[in-house]
Amino acid sequence: MFRAGLVACLAGLLIFLALPVLAIFVEASPGELLASLKDPAARDALWLSAQVTAVAVAIIVTVGTPAAWLLATRRFRGRSALVTLLELPLVVPPAVAGVGLLAAFGPAGLLGGAGPDLVLETAGVVVALVFVASPFYVRQAQAAFAALDPTWLEASRTSGASEARTFARVAVPVALPGLGTGLALAWGRALGEFGATLMFAGSFRGTTQTAPLAIYERFATDFTSALALSAVLIALSASILVTVKLLPGRPDALL
């Protein structure tokens, strides 16, 4: 009886999650989808999304990996508070994130336009994406590093390797599956970001109108086009997820 209940829950959840995704591919014919994608504005949006998410993820991984390593391997006062702070963007609604970014980096904000112009610029989109997506990576990376057997790291040190070399040649390679998962999650989050980028960087074709914003614009005027763009985004996100799962050494590897 209990077993049947478990199966029912899983089945229900699967159907609920899969249905909207499937509906997108079913609602419009492939011909219509392809035609919509020929629209230069749609292509601009997809290309912009690809670029800004790649840059944002690159920044997140470059800065976040050493940060996660530090958090995972050191105990220091205020560590828990710091971790909570880093997780904040996770629980902050995107609109609030947008407001916060404006309040900090906008022309009327804290820094009062001191740095480079971010608002209405592509760089601003990248900033917004880094803000909302970095916790997805850092949390996974930290967990992956913390799960490493400490004797591996000690064996590396007693074999003559410095901490830096240990990090690069033992910690990162062994933690790679977990880092990969974090990367996929962060990338997916960045691809789908809407509210914060709209408020902070605006929406302009080629500069700041990412795919989700383009979908939103087309929702009212050209639903087929919205479906087409959505289908492409789903395909993109899915391929990132699958690629990560194909990494060797994963306990849940597809291969």
Added chain:
Amino acid sequence: MRHALAALAAAGALASCGGGGDEPLKVTAASSLKVALTEYASDGVALAFAGSDQLAAQIRQGARPDVFVAANEKLPADLHAEGLTQPPVRIASNRIVLAVSAGTSAVRSPEDLARDGVRIAVAARGVPAGDYAQRVLDSLPRAGANVRSREPDVSGVVGKLLQRAVDAGFVYATDVRASRGGLREIALPPRLAPDVRYAAVVVRDSPRARAFVDGLRGAPALRAAGFGPP
């Protein structure tokens, strides 16, 4: 105790006898109507605001509010032509204005919009405010090149202006009024100012819905917010 329960049951029965009297009236409306409609509507009305084009699209997709109020006449007319609603009723007019943030601004006249380095925000095409704004821009050569953001909602334009992220933007006169000094209006010559007319349609026909729309025409709350006569 039993008396109290009986009384509650009776009250419930009476209430539901009123032809759905305790079910709220669902009204979707353009964002620019937020202040006015909140003032106009009584208890028992549920309001939802968004871009008019979004709301029309939702109705096409099957959403069934009781009343839909748009920032133009085209959207309600289209819906009516598709057989989804009752005939549209003009309820108010508004003005599209050139707005800047309070305080100093690089833009002091419509001509300034064409200057190098000026940044303009408008609503997206398809959104009534965006279509109106585009008509104005079309008659100001070279200003169109300075558009830096096409917001899905006119409130996004207001936000960008208040944050001084752009130098100027096209919003409704009612938005300037609602900003309570945050925005300043720069007058547009009459030949540039488009006709902005708001129309409402009953989507789910009922006496209450019709009464709501009829009462909206020229309502004091609309005038107080800065809307013009229909």
Added chain:
Amino acid sequence: MLFFDLRARVGRIDLEVAAEVRAGECLALVGPSGAGKTSVLRAIAGLLHPETGRVTCDNTVWLDTGAGVDRPPEGRRVGFVFQDYALFPHLSARDNVAYAGPGADALLERFGLSARASARPRQLSGGERQRVALARALARRPEVLLLDEPLSALDARTRASATRELVGLLHETPVPTLLVTHDFTEAATLADRIAVLHEGRILQVAAASELAAQPASGLVADLTGAVVLEGVARADRDGLTRIALTNGGTITSTDAGEGPVAVTLHPWDIAVEPADSEAAGSARNRLPATVVTVTAIGARVRLGLEAGQPVTAEVTAAAVAALDLRPGTRVDATFKAAATRLVPR
């Protein structure tokens, strides 16, 4: 030569140890789990930072808390073999060894692992992993070898051959070796000297036979309960094994064994009778011996005997008085064939 003097608080133990290990010598730290043995190794390697301490290797100071010297692990040339070997899971056996230094192929060959060079640790057997760990430690060209329970993770069968290999390796190695184990027999087989560790302090440091024969306290006596005799075994009739002891004498064991073996038994299983007595009981083994030392610990007395090899018997004080046992007395040491265990050597 390795010298260390450490004071540290590890968990609930106050560790306070000092010792030195000469070049080519193997010192074993023996004690029950939780006595702080592994912490000593970790402190010498630089993985643990004691409150006060000094560690020197030849003329180099690795740690001197008083002078503010604390070299990181990569700055101390140690070869550390961890209890569970800690092989890098993402590298092959060869790459594991090569991680620590050049000459991986030669080392793998020396340990008989050439055929397994490209296997990952999870594909190797326990014995193979232990050898890779040893090879990796040696690849570093260490000045000190640190072994943490090197045999305890192996199953009984593998342990025998591994013990033999390790003995060979330790004899060849010119560097000081510090070995940690909870098994006194293992220590007796592998090490030249044994330090008995109990609740963070060293109770006694001496060769195995001396610890057994002249324990400094009842505690040491209890921890060092093994006599180890060397000989060559051969199967005998009746399912028994006959062992010809080095330096003379023959004994019988119920254990199976063939070739060079170590015979282990406990002092309290060895009885002492006057020399040349008639065999009257069921004990099949009888070795003529001379009493060398008489050490009383409470009501027990440990007799250090010389029977071609050192043997320790534990008897009561009353028996010592009754038989008038004193240094120089000739006796027969008797014990049952069933009391012996054979370990390949």
